[in-house]
Amino acid sequence: MATHDQETPTVLVVDDEQDIADIYTLQLEDEYDVRTVYGGPAAVEAVDESVDVVLLDRRMPEMSGNEVLERIRADGYDCRVIMVTAIDPEFDIIEMPFDDYLCKPVDKATLEAAIEQQLTAKEYDETVSDLFRATSKLTVLEQEMSEEELADSEEYQRLKRATAEMRSEAEELMVELDDFEAAFKAIDRSST
Numbered sequence: 001m002a003t004h005d006q007e008t009p010t011v012l013v014v015d016d017e018q019d020i021a022d023i024y025t026l027q028l029e030d031e032y033d034v035r036t037v038y039g040g041p042a043a044v045e046a047v048d049e050s051v052d053v054v055l056l057d058r059r060m061p062e063m064s065g066n067e068v069l070e071r072i073r074a075d076g077y078d079c080r081v082i083m084v085t086a087i088d089p090e091f092d093i094i095e096m097p098f099d100d101y102l103c104k105p106v107d108k109a110t111l112e113a114a115i116e117q118q119l120t121a122k123e124y125d126e127t128v129s130d131l132f133r134a135t136s137k138l139t140v141l142e143q144e145m146s147e148e149e150l151a152d153s154e155e156y157q158r159l160k161r162a163t164a165e166m167r168s169e170a171e172e173l174m175v176e177l178d179d180f181e182a183a184f185k186a187i188d189r190s191s192t
Helices: 018-028 040-046 065-074 091-095 108-144 147-152 154-186
Strands: 010-014 033-037 053-056 080-085 100-103
Touching (some): 010 040, 018 033, 040 065, 053 065, 108 154
Parallel strands (some): 010 033, 010 053, 053 080, 080 100
């Protein structure tokens, strides 16, 4: 199912109920590099640059999932965070910087679908960011250099080709976005 970079995506499972965390780990370990911790403080220690997605329980003793989420964002980690919780959502979630919210109980198919969507969203963000950076550089060079200078520059020509490839990839992702949004809405996030 994991169709991303050649590297297997890393998922950090965080739940103070060891049985639940271990079940999630068993369900996901064939598709992902899964790390498992059993509480907030351990989660803060376990998050690093290699983590792609965090499955985070919201209600935990010592340090709540809300506090862990705040630390992850404050520390600048670029991972996607999916709250997986028995707490029914209220309006307080509007301001919380998570990427998805699933109400327990959650089955394997729902976990995998949510993780895959976050990995796709992460790729989309990177593609668009790379495209904007490259386009900005092209624009500056085109405004400041003569056509002859641009034509003679291997670096410029390489950037122009790379930008065209990125634009094509971004357009493909935009086409997929409609399907992605429909699939995103199709995941059962409710507790019933």
